[in-house]
Amino acid sequence: MPPRSTIKDVIITPVAFHDMPLLNSVGVHEPWALRSVIEIVTDKTYGLGESYGDSIHLDRLQKVADKLKGRSVYDTNAVYQLCLDSLEGDTSTGGDGMAGMVTTAFVADKVFSPFEVACLDIQGKLAGVPVSDLLGGRVRDNVQYSAYLFYKWAGHPGQPDDEYGAALDPAGLVAQARKMIDEYGFQAIKLKGGVFPPAEEVAAIKALHTAFPDLPLRIDPNAAWTVDTSIWVAKELEGILQYLEDPAGEIEGMAAVATQAPMPLATNMAVVAFSHLPPAILQKAVQVVLSDHHFWGGLRKSQTLAAICATWGMRLSMHSNSHLGISLAAMTHLAAATTNVDYACDTHWPWKQRDEDVVVDGALKWDKGGVVVPTAPGLGVELDRERLARLHQQYLDCGLRKRDDTTYMRKFQPDFSDKIPKW
Numbered sequence: 001m002p003p004r005s006t007i008k009d010v011i012i013t014p015v016a017f018h019d020m021p022l023l024n025s026v027g028v029h030e031p032w033a034l035r036s037v038i039e040i041v042t043d044k045t046y047g048l049g050e051s052y053g054d055s056i057h058l059d060r061l062q063k064v065a066d067k068l069k070g071r072s073v074y075d076t077n078a079v080y081q082l083c084l085d086s087l088e089g090d091t092s093t094g095g096d097g098m099a100g101m102v103t104t105a106f107v108a109d110k111v112f113s114p115f116e117v118a119c120l121d122i123q124g125k126l127a128g129v130p131v132s133d134l135l136g137g138r139v140r141d142n143v144q145y146s147a148y149l150f151y152k153w154a155g156h157p158g159q160p161d162d163e164y165g166a167a168l169d170p171a172g173l174v175a176q177a178r179k180m181i182d183e184y185g186f187q188a189i190k191l192k193g194g195v196f197p198p199a200e201e202v203a204a205i206k207a208l209h210t211a212f213p214d215l216p217l218r219i220d221p222n223a224a225w226t227v228d229t230s231i232w233v234a235k236e237l238e239g240i241l242q243y244l245e246d247p248a249g250e251i252e253g254m255a256a257v258a259t260q261a262p263m264p265l266a267t268n269m270a271v272v273a274f275s276h277l278p279p280a281i282l283q284k285a286v287q288v289v290l291s292d293h294h295f296w297g298g299l300r301k302s303q304t305l306a307a308i309c310a311t312w313g314m315r316l317s318m319h320s321n322s323h324l325g326i327s328l329a330a331m332t333h334l335a336a337a338t339t340n341v342d343y344a345c346d347t348h349w350p351w352k353q354r355d356e357d358v359v360v361d362g363a364l365k366w367d368k369g370g371v372v373v374p375t376a377p378g379l380g381v382e383l384d385r386e387r388l389a390r391l392h393q394q395y396l397d398c399g400l401r402k403r404d405d406t407t408y409m410r411k412f413q414p415d416f417s418d419k420i421p422k423w
């Protein structure tokens with residue numbers, strides 16, 4: 001094994017960055033979002049990965065990191081096996097930074113993902129090629145993302161209004177969309193729903209359709225609706241929605257909605273691991289899988305997912321929750337090298353402050369609603385160590401150790417229920 005590809009060290013740094021009070025079916029985002037930055041170090045260079053920052057997940061990452069020294073960055077199969085062995089019997093739930101909305105993804109896949117991304121970053125650097133080349137070569141130069149709208153408060157209670165202000169009705173959401181589209185040029189719109197009664201959210205989508213008649217629209221209530229409500233919404237929004245995301249819960253709920261919905265159903269909740277694919281396919285439950293390399297086991301396994309989707313006539317889009325630039329780079333390389341990414345991918349990117357990233361500015365360029373695929377070796381992003389130190393200090397100071405939208409919401413609305421379905 002060439003020594004330059006041997007792992008000498010693995011550094012996991014938890015970070016916190018400011019987040020806005022974004023509403024969803026289980027509560028509201030806290031003032032801080034947590035992530036972890038994973039650095040794999042070899043003699044010659046280093047590689048980056050990014051993942052969730054909840055303490056359960058950090059412990060799992062560390063467990064594997066301790067055993068990675070001496071392995072080759074080319075032997076990601078061995079790294080995966082290490083994840084399986086180290087986490088055998090780990091049945092604890094959570095740690096995915098998704099406020100309990102995705103609990104059934106496979107633990108080893110979530111832990112392996114940032115290590116695989118960091119290994120690919122190094123492989124690309126050593127070979128002098130971008131990660132998209134390692135994944136088969138880019139089939140597009142610009143990866144499109146959607147404007148990801150949220151109902152939100154004007155600011156966190158007790159703090160000044162943030163740059164986006166309030167969005168609690170159709171007019172507020174149209175203004176939010178306009179601001180985001182003006183800034184990034186997005187050519188598709190997604191609304192996080194499950195916050196207000198369905199008729200209000202239907203009215204919001206119709207208002208967005210009137211304001212942006214040429215842009216494809218989606219709504220995602222994170223399974224806050226019953227099957228009957230989902231079917232009612234689907235019929236109300238016929239001809240308007242590009243796809244309807246996770247209206248009802250579980251494969252069975254989605255399958256029941258799919259029999260009557262006039263548009264494709266998409267999911268990042270009912271199908272979040274390979275074992276969910278056979279029953280979902282058998283029941284014709286979903287037509288679009290929202291892949292996410294953070295819980296589908298990295299970039300290569302996400303491409304396997306893409307191949308399965310293509311085989312079984314399902315389409316592919318991409319899920320996101322709060323993230324930084326390392327993840328945006330990884331998502332962009334993956335989507336660039338995956339032929340059947342059929343829709344603009346999701347990203348939470350606009351919801352973070354511009355000066356709060358751990359990567360050096362300038363490597364990721366937004367253009368016409370997409371990110372220009374980096375062509376520098378590896379992921380094409382470098383660590384900004386001063387910012388990494390600042391965001392780590394924020395992690396130490398903020399006191400949060402897991403994402404908990406519901407408990408934060410109950411500080412302001414003590415009777416808030418996170419029970420789904422709600423309507």
Ligand SMILES: O=C([O-])[C@@H](O)[C@@H](O)[C@H](O)[C@@H](O)C(=O)[O-]
Nearest residue numbers: 024098220222268320321322
């Ligand atoms: O950040 C949020 O509130 C989202 O609801 C996120 O947690 C979801 O994972 C995600 O965006 C989704 O599409 O379900």
Ligand SMILES: [Mg+2]
Nearest residue numbers: 220245246268
């Ligand atoms: Mg979703």
